[in-house]
Amino acid sequence: MDIKINELSAKTFNWLGMNESVVKDVPEFECGSMVVTTPDEVTCERELVDSIALSGIDKETSGMGRDIDELISDSGVNSFVLKTKPGITSSKPAIVKVPADAGTINKLVIDTDKDSTITVVMDYLSDSLHDEEKNKMFGVQTRIQAGSGSKVNLVQLLRHSSDYSCLNDIGAVLDDNARLNIVQVILDGDKNYMGCRVVLKGKGSSLKTDIGYMVNNDGRLDMNYEAVHEGKVTESEINAAGVLKNGAFKLFRGTIDFKKGAAGAVGNEKEDVLLLDDNVVNQTIPIILCAEEDVEGNHGATIGELDEQIMLYMQARGLSREQVYEEMSKARIKAVCNLIPDEDTKNMMSDYLEGEQLLENGGEQENE
Amino acid sequence: MREKTNVNDVDRSMYDFRNEEKDVYRVKEGLTPAIVEKISSEKHDPVWMQNFRLESLQIYNEMKVPDWGPSIEGLNMDDIVTYVRPNTKMSAKWSDVPEDIKDTFEKLGIPQAERKSLAGVGAQYDSELVYHNVREEVAAQGVVYTDMESALTGEYADMVKKHFMKLVTPRDHKFAALHGAVWSGGSFVYVPPGVSVEIPLQSYFRLNAPGAGQFEHTLIIVDEGAYLHFIEGCSAPKYNVANLHAGCVELFVGKNAKLRYSTIENWSKNMYNLNTKRALVEEGGTIEWVSGSFGSHVSYLYPMSVLNGEGARAEFTGITFAGKGQNLDTGTKVVHNAPKTTSYVNTKSISKDGGISTFRSSVVVKPQAKQSKSAVSCQSLMLDDISRSDTIPAMDIRTKDADVGHEARIGRISDEAVFYLMSRGISEEEARAMIVSGFADNVSKELPLEYAVEMNNLIRLEMKGSIG
Numbered sequence: 001m002d003i004k005i006n007e008l009s010a011k012t013f014n015w016l017g018m019n020e021s022v023v024k025d026v027p028e029f030e031c032g033s034m035v036v037t038t039p040d041e042v043t044c045e046r047e048l049v050d051s052i053a054l055s056g057i058d059k060e061t062s063g064m065g066r067d068i069d070e071l072i073s074d075s076g077v078n079s080f081v082l083k084t085k086p087g088i089t090s091s092k093p094a095i096v097k098v099p100a101d102a103g104t105i106n107k108l109v110i111d112t113d114k115d116s117t118i119t120v121v122m123d124y125l126s127d128s129l130h131d132e133e134k135n136k137m138f139g140v141q142t143r144i145q146a147g148s149g150s151k152v153n154l155v156q157l158l159r160h161s162s163d164y165s166c167l168n169d170i171g172a173v174l175d176d177n178a179r180l181n182i183v184q185v186i187l188d189g190d191k192n193y194m195g196c197r198v199v200l201k202g203k204g205s206s207l208k209t210d211i212g213y214m215v216n217n218d219g220r221l222d223m224n225y226e227a228v229h230e231g232k233v234t235e236s237e238i239n240a241a242g243v244l245k246n247g248a249f250k251l252f253r254g255t256i257d258f259k260k261g262a263a264g265a266v267g268n269e270k271e272d273v274l275l276l277d278d279n280v281v282n283q284t285i286p287i288i289l290c291a292e293e294d295v296e297g298n299h300g301a302t303i304g305e306l307d308e309q310i311m312l313y314m315q316a317r318g319l320s321r322e323q324v325y326e327e328m329s330k331a332r333i334k335a336v337c338n339l340i341p342d343e344d345t346k347n348m349m350s351d352y353l354e355g356e357q358l359l360e361n362g363g364e365q366e367n368e
Numbered sequence: 369m370r371e372k373t374n375v376n377d378v379d380r381s382m383y384d385f386r387n388e389e390k391d392v393y394r395v396k397e398g399l400t401p402a403i404v405e406k407i408s409s410e411k412h413d414p415v416w417m418q419n420f421r422l423e424s425l426q427i428y429n430e431m432k433v434p435d436w437g438p439s440i441e442g443l444n445m446d447d448i449v450t451y452v453r454p455n456t457k458m459s460a461k462w463s464d465v466p467e468d469i470k471d472t473f474e475k476l477g478i479p480q481a482e483r484k485s486l487a488g489v490g491a492q493y494d495s496e497l498v499y500h501n502v503r504e505e506v507a508a509q510g511v512v513y514t515d516m517e518s519a520l521t522g523e524y525a526d527m528v529k530k531h532f533m534k535l536v537t538p539r540d541h542k543f544a545a546l547h548g549a550v551w552s553g554g555s556f557v558y559v560p561p562g563v564s565v566e567i568p569l570q571s572y573f574r575l576n577a578p579g580a581g582q583f584e585h586t587l588i589i590v591d592e593g594a595y596l597h598f599i600e601g602c603s604a605p606k607y608n609v610a611n612l613h614a615g616c617v618e619l620f621v622g623k624n625a626k627l628r629y630s631t632i633e634n635w636s637k638n639m640y641n642l643n644t645k646r647a648l649v650e651e652g653g654t655i656e657w658v659s660g661s662f663g664s665h666v667s668y669l670y671p672m673s674v675l676n677g678e679g680a681r682a683e684f685t686g687i688t689f690a691g692k693g694q695n696l697d698t699g700t701k702v703v704h705n706a707p708k709t710t711s712y713v714n715t716k717s718i719s720k721d722g723g724i725s726t727f728r729s730s731v732v733v734k735p736q737a738k739q740s741k742s743a744v745s746c747q748s749l750m751l752d753d754i755s756r757s758d759t760i761p762a763m764d765i766r767t768k769d770a771d772v773g774h775e776a777r778i779g780r781i782s783d784e785a786v787f788y789l790m791s792r793g794i795s796e797e798e799a800r801a802m803i804v805s806g807f808a809d810n811v812s813k814e815l816p817l818e819y820a821v822e823m824n825n826l827i828r829l830e831m832k833g834s835i836g
Contacts, residue, residue: 010760014435238483277768281766283764286761286776288758288776290748292750294753295779296595298775301772301773315633
């Protein structure tokens, strides 16, 4: 089965191939075996997707679009629903282990009550390494309904091995003064499809998204991030920083959509891409849509290789060119990891990165 | 509640006069092989062109309308007259041009501009050129500036055949195919190697007939080391039926040559402006686009620069003003196809009174374009909350050895800036007018003085309206 995902809300020249992505040969998914550990202050229930749909939480489209909803619905996923109590800040993060099991899909719902705070850390890991099976795909959808004055910290760490492809989708609606902070670290995987659509419905609601990615060898990263400003005085910030190496392909779609009535809204997008090889493909389409006069929208992008001055400086301190690239790549990922609002997870990622050689060349993809 | 300043619309009265239709020939409405053959026969096309037109028509019928831009549902090709020949032949003397047509161009200031500041002028009325002239001293340098029909069969026939719709092929998009089928009029310019044309050439396109289309073709070849500034202007009176402009501009910029192409587009608000412009730039060459889009009901306009030789360079400076009933989708495309190429894009757009302006661009850096640089900056100003302003820039980078930057900004007139000016004794209305004028300044300063004045007249924002 083929599905169409990550469709731009404002299309452009078809020959660029950025308007949407078609994922071919998607398997019939089964319900995945995600494991959720929650602190005492957070309730965790299982619900079938159809009953979740009835609750209206799927009313807004997600970043990937309706095809992924249908896929989840067809698979009869038994979802996890995390709920917070009014005014309560959870003492620890909810930990969600997402196993990269081929042909499985999971769904997580985060529903926060008034003035509560929750941190959710989702860790995507695969057990098997480089077995014979090809085209292994798994998926996760996270739906968020943030109640007024509540705060949701969502951390997603994509560390599954490079023989897995992942569909990772987020759809969120924020009520008055609700805050959503998303930190995503994407370190591996064959093809990673990332969708994220956040509707800032309530007055004073805000979104901050920080994405750090490393795409190596023949990896593909296909992203669609959308901040929809409906409420007054809403704020959004989308920051993406990454490194492309060998034959990596990356497509970043970022949309700030100011709807009529979103007076006083501010939206900012920033992308910084380090290109390390001549075989990489870097596509970027940062869109600002504006139907309201009293708003401010900004976008900035810098794309290219490492500044020669920085390279010379680092080499003068005894590092080889390869070491400089390794360190600078790690620095970008670490900068995003430092934004993780949980010390244990932050330390875990720091240790993980120390043990990883991010720019390990992949066999025949060696170019240097 | 924030105070609002009423900003009046672009004053188009100087363009909105119409003449009685005295054309001597027009084809039927619609688009059929018979109509295309009739146009070809009327224009005494060589055989290759006749075949080209029919092939283009076939491509047109095969292609779909774009699914990504403003709606063009109001354009029905069955209602469009694709060829209207005015009641005159082309002349090199203004005195030979019929009174009503001459009066049209005089109202638009064309003969006056020619006397004052132009090296040559071409004036097209509906589907045909009615006046074409080039100064003797410029012609003596070997510069060719003539109408496309003469070029097609004259001394430069082979050169025209070699280049015609090779850069913008009929397969490019549906309306390029339409152009290939029914094109008429336009100019051919050839600047020989090393020749610098110090004062600009200008073509002015006027569409008088209601329900008609204008499909002029402009082909300019600036040979090695040469320089040219070409200015294009266009306008039409407003009718209640849709008019169509699907022109095509092909520019060939030779090694180390430089071409500046300036456009002030002020079609009436019943016009569908589906125009295609493209430049191919060789080693060390430069294309500079200066583009002001003020008219049309719907516009699709993205001048494209293909930087094909090492060190080639493109600059695009543009402004778009979308007022009531207008949906103007404008921008630019750049392809870096050789090492050390550079592109610099700087655009401004203003939306008011329900107008929709979209900045759309693409920058493609191919693997071979090592050490290339690109910088894109687009700024949009919203003057009320019933308008729209979108920016849709795309980048596709396929080498590590490139430096690409992009910045976009959408906002309203800054209260702080207004307050600052008011604290210096300037009224609020005047302060807002100054800020909007300053916003458009980057384009006007790129134009020759006469055209800068015209542009400023076009976007004269009469800030005498009410506040509140």
